[in-house]
Amino acid sequence: MVDASCIGRAYAPYTVAVTTADLLRFAAAIGETRPEYVDEAAARATGHSGLLVPPTFAVCLEMDRPEPFEWLRELEIDIARVIHGAQSFRYFAPAHAGDRLTFAARIADVAVRRRGALTVMIRETDVTNQLGENVMQFRSTVIVRA
Amino acid sequence: MTAMAPAFASVNEGELLPSLELLPVSREMLVSYAEASRDRNPVHTDSEAARAVGAHDVFAHGMLQMAWLGRVVTNWTAQRDMREFDARFVAMTLPGDRITCTGRILEKLTRDGETLVRIALTAVNQDGETKVAGEALVALP
Numbered sequence: 001m002v003d004a005s006c007i008g009r010a011y012a013p014y015t016v017a018v019t020t021a022d023l024l025r026f027a028a029a030i031g032e033t034r035p036e037y038v039d040e041a042a043a044r045a046t047g048h049s050g051l052l053v054p055p056t057f058a059v060c061l062e063m064d065r066p067e068p069f070e071w072l073r074e075l076e077i078d079i080a081r082v083i084h085g086a087q088s089f090r091y092f093a094p095a096h097a098g099d100r101l102t103f104a105a106r107i108a109d110v111a112v113r114r115r116g117a118l119t120v121m122i123r124e125t126d127v128t129n130q131l132g133e134n135v136m137q138f139r140s141t142v143i144v145r146a
Numbered sequence: 147m148t149a150m151a152p153a154f155a156s157v158n159e160g161e162l163l164p165s166l167e168l169l170p171v172s173r174e175m176l177v178s179y180a181e182a183s184r185d186r187n188p189v190h191t192d193s194e195a196a197r198a199v200g201a202h203d204v205f206a207h208g209m210l211q212m213a214w215l216g217r218v219v220t221n222w223t224a225q226r227d228m229r230e231f232d233a234r235f236v237a238m239t240l241p242g243d244r245i246t247c248t249g250r251i252l253e254k255l256t257r258d259g260e261t262l263v264r265i266a267l268t269a270v271n272q273d274g275e276t277k278v279a280g281e282a283l284v285a286l287p
Contacts, residue, residue, distance in 0.1 A: 022182075029175075029182035030213040031168065034220065053232055055216040056209055063184035079187065081200050084208050088232040094225070 001112055002075050004142065010106040014065040022095040023051045025077040026060065040097070050097035055089060058127055062103045063144040071105075071123070077144050085120065086141035100130040103108050108139065128133060151223045154254065154286040155263040163222045163249035163265065168214060171206050171243045179210045184234070201238060208235035211245065211278045215267040218249045219282045227263065233280035244272040260285050 020040060035042035035091045036052045043051050062068070069079055095101060108124035121142045125137045169175070176190050185207055188195035196204045207222040219228060239245060246269070253264040262285050269278040 005179050025182040028208065029179040031219065032213075032217060036225075052225060054213065055220065055225060055228060056213045060183040060185070068184070083233055085207065086234045087212055088153060088230070091228050105159070 002077065002121065003112070004108050004110050005122075006075065006110050008106060010073060010104070014062065015086065015100055015102045016061050018050075018051050018053055018061065018101060020051055020097045020111050023053065023057070026054065026057055040079070043096075048094070048096055049089055053095040053099075055086040055091070055098075056087075056121075058095065058101065058103075059087065059138060059140070061101060062105070062125060065103070069139075071133060072142075074088075076116050079087075081145045083145070085142045085143040090137045091135055093126075093129070095135050097128060099135075101135060102128050117143045117146050119146070149229060150228060151287060157251055157263060159251050159254055160252045163218055163251075165249075166214060166218050166221065166247040168245045168247070171245065172221050172281070173204060173237055173241055173283070175254065176204055176206060176210070176241075179207055183207065183209060185209065193222070202281065203240055205275070206239040206243075206277075208278065211235075211239060211247075211269045212247065212248045212280065214268060215249075215280050215282075216249045218267060219284060222249070223284060223286065226287040228282060229285055230277065230283035231280070232282075233267070233278050235277075236279055237275060237277050238266065239269070239277045245269050246271075249282070262286065 023027050036055055040051055103125050105123055105125040109122040111120045113120055123140045129135050157185050180186055189199055190204055190207050193203050216275055249265045249267050250261050252266045255262050262283055265282045267280040270276050
């Protein structure tokens with residue numbers, strides 16, 4: 001059972017390289033055509049070290065970790081009962097193709113709603129780059145139906 | 147070119163950002179996003195899996211629509227000026243839905259010496275149903 005005792009549970013950091021190929025595939029999937037996201041020469045000409053990582057892509061990189069849903073299984077949550085309710089980002093520094101990003105996630109909050117019909121969990125992830133700079137923090141609100 | 151940042155002094159509360167009209171949502175679009183995003187939850191690509199969780203059919207990833215809302219902001223100003231970006235996934239978006247993403251300046255503010263605008267963002271379908279509602283906090287010089 002998921003309850004407040006899970007708050008603070010932390011997961012092993014995961015590090016992944018940002019590749020140009022991944023960014024191009026993502027840009028195509030969201031219809032993005034601006035040069036800083038799809039044209040490496042244009043990105044460099046405007047002061048970027050490579051293609052720019054778009055605002056929501058870091059969440060996808062974290063899904064690259066082996067067994068991305070293991071944290072739910074560990075809590076005995078059936079993924080079929082899970083809804084992604086909300087997502088938020090706080091940005092501190094840009095990220096580009098060629099960076100290596102490290103994701104450190106934890107459970108930031110667990111709240112039971114509607115007399116136990118729903119459990120709302122917030123998973124918070126700090127993202128740092130290869131220089132140790134804070135790149136962003138994101139929070140995923142996961143709603144679990146009883 | 148990076149989007150040219152509008153000047154803080156030149157924008158007003160209530161002003162609309164240029165909207166973004168997407169092609170009708172298709173299964174191909176969702177497969178493409180599933181592969182590019184690594185979100186391989188089958189509810190987005192397999193009708194049976196979607197029905198098993200009570201949906202009528204496959205439905206779009208919330209994060210695909212949040213990416214579209216992000217494009218409304220980065221078409222308007224440079225991404226480096228985005229400070230915060232939030233979205234709530236309000237309702238399911240199904241194949242055939244024609245989504246329009248819009249942004250509206252809610253508030254001009256100063257925080258820690260930085261001039262900022264808070265932008266309301268929505269993804270709405272052809273029937274006026276809100277699918278995703280969000281906000282972005284963006285610095286403007």
